[in-house]
Amino acid sequence: MPASADPHLAQLDTDERWRALTTLPAKLSLYRDEVSFRESWRIAQEVLGTQVLTVLQQTTLLTLRPEAILARKADDCLEFLRRHDFAAIHAERLRYDRNSIRDLWRYQWNVAQLDSIEVSDLVHYRAPALMLVLRDLHPAPGTPASLRLTAVKGTSDPTGRTPRHLRSVLGAPNRVLVVIHAPDEPLDVVRELGVLFDRAALRRVYATMCQEGADTTPRSEIDDLYRSTERYSLRVDKAIDALRRELRVRASIADPGRLALLGRVDDRLSEAEHGGHLDWRGWVEDLDNCGLAYDSWPSTVVASHHVEHTLPGVRPLIPETGRRGWLAGDGLLLPRQVIR
Template sequence: MLDAYMHRLHVDEAWRTLTAQREKFDYFLADTHFRESWQLAVDVLGADAGWLMQRIALLTVRPEGILGRKARDCVQALAELDFEPVYAYRFRYDRLMIRELWRYQWNVASLDRLAVGERIHYRSDALCLVLLDTGLPLRIPASSRLSRHKGSASPADRGPEHLRSRLGAPNRILVVVHCPDEPMDVVRELGVIFDPEALRGVYTRLAERVAAGLRADPEPVISELYAEFPARDLSVDAALRTVLAALADTARGGGGPGAAAARAGEAVRSAQHGRPLDWQRWCGELRDAGLDPDSWAPTLVASQLVEHDVPGARCLLGRTGRALWQAGQGRMLDRPAVRAAG
C-alpha cells in the first residue's frame, strides 16, 4: 500500500533520485522513519527535496570518535574532500535508536557484537554533521561520494587514504565515524535521529543555509563534548596489555578470584588465536576476578575479540549502491527538474 508521498516516488521510478537500488525502495516503502522524514522533506522543501538530498551527506562522529578526540581531525579531512558542514548537532544514542539505524545491516550481527557495541555507544554523546558537497560537477550523490571516502568497517578492506584509516578506527565495532550510503538512507537516518517537530526545523534551516551559502562551525559543539567527556585511548593493543596484566596479578593471588582471572586470561589468549571471545562468560569471569567488565579496557578488548557476525548470515541491505549510481542506474537532478522526485 502506497501513501501519496510514496506513490509519487513510485510513478516513473522517481525513487531512483534517492536510491539506485530497487530492493532498498521496496523495504523503505513500509519503513516508518523514511516515510515520515520524506513527507516532512517534501512539505518543507517542495520541489527542491530530491535535489537537496542528492547534495547533502551525513557524517556522525560516534562516541569512540569523541572520546578518542577524532572530531577535529575529521572536520579537517572532510574539508579536504570538499564537504562543508551546514548543520552540527549533538545527540545521545539509545537502545532503540541503535537498532533502528542499522536495522537492515545488523540482522547479521552476533548478540555479543550488539552487547559490546551498546557499551561503546553509551559512553558519550555523538556529533552529527550535515554536509554540503561543494565538489562540482556532482556526478553521484554527496552521500555516495562520502561513503566511498569513508572506507570499510573492516581495516583489512580499506586503504590509508580512507577516512576511517586516517582517524585510526581499529576494528569493526570501533569504526569512529558513520555515514549513510545514499540519499534515501540520509532521509531515513534523519527520521531516526530527530523527532518530526525537530526535523521540520532541520529541513527549514538546511534550505535557508544552502540557499544563502551559509556554513556551520562545529567547533563550539566539539569543544562542549570534549569538556564533558574525558579522553580515552583507542589502542586495542594497549587495552590488551592492561587487561592481561591485571588478570595475571589477580591469578597469582590464588583462590576463587585467582582461578577466575586465570580462566579470563586464557579466554583472551584463545581468542587471539582465532576462537571468538564469549562475551557473557568472560564478563562473569572478570567479575569473579574482581574486575569491572564495563570499564574501558575490557570493552576495547572485547570489541576486537568477540565474534562480529553470525556465520553464513547476509545483510538485508548490504550494498552501498555506489557502483549502480556510477553506472547511471540512479537519476541525478538539476535544480529546475526536481518535480519528478517530489
C-alpha cells in the first residue's frame, strides 16, 4: 500500500498501525483519500492522543435511525445493549441529508436499485436520528467493540438474522427499514463521524469516548425526540390495511373514472402481497392520480417492503465486514486499557 502524503495518515503506515483499525487494506485505500475521513482521523488523534487506537477499539457507535424514533424503539434497543454489555456513554442528535446518506453508504449502495434508494430517502428525511457512543464492557476475544456489536446487530436482510439479533428484536421488517445502523470496524467509526459531523461536533464526540462513568440512558434526548415526532408502526400488514381503508373511503364517493384509478392501486397492492415487486414510479403516479400522498407513512412502509432492493449480480464495493480477518489474527488487537 503506498504511503500517504497526509502526515496524519502516514502515521498509520508506521509498523502497519492501520491494522488496529481494519483488516481490509482495500477499505483503507478507499477511505484515505476522503476529506471527511482525513479530518475525522486528525481530530481523533488530537483529542485522544496516544490512546487513540485503544479508544477506537474499545468504543463504537449505534445510530437509532429515523424509523426507530418514529416506532418508539429506543428503550428496547437500550435494554438489549445493556444485556449485551454495551454502555451508552453519550448521545448525539443528527439529521440525515441527501449528501450524508449517499456518502455514508457509498460503498454499499452501488448494489441498490434506485427505487429502493428513493424510498430510503423518504425514511431518512422523515425524522431526526440519535447516535449513541457505546463502550464495550465485555469484549469478545480477537475483535474490537464495533465487530462484536455488528455480530449481535444482525444483517439488513431479515433472512440472514435469527430472533436473537437486535434488528429482529426491534422488528426491522426489510432492507430499507433496518431501524439501527452501526459501523463494522474502528476505521468505519472514524469515517462515519467525519461524514456526519463538523469539526466542533467531532471534537465533542471524540472527547466523550475517553470520559469515565457508568451507563447513562439518554432519557432527555429520547423524550424530546418522541415529543417532536408522531408515532408510527413498522408493520407492513398494518400499512397495507391503512391504505386499503383509505381506498374504500375514496371509492365510496368516487366517480367512475376515479374508481378505476383506485382499483389500479388496489391491484398493485394485491400483486405485491402475492410476491410481485412494486414499480416505484408507477406507484407514485397511480397514487398521485388518486389524490393520495406517495410519501405518506403507509405508502412508504409498503414501498420499502415491496420495491426491488438490489441489482442482480452486483457486489458491494466493500463486500466484507472485516470479521473474518480479525478472527484469523490479521488485525492488531491492542491490550485492553483503562481509558482516561
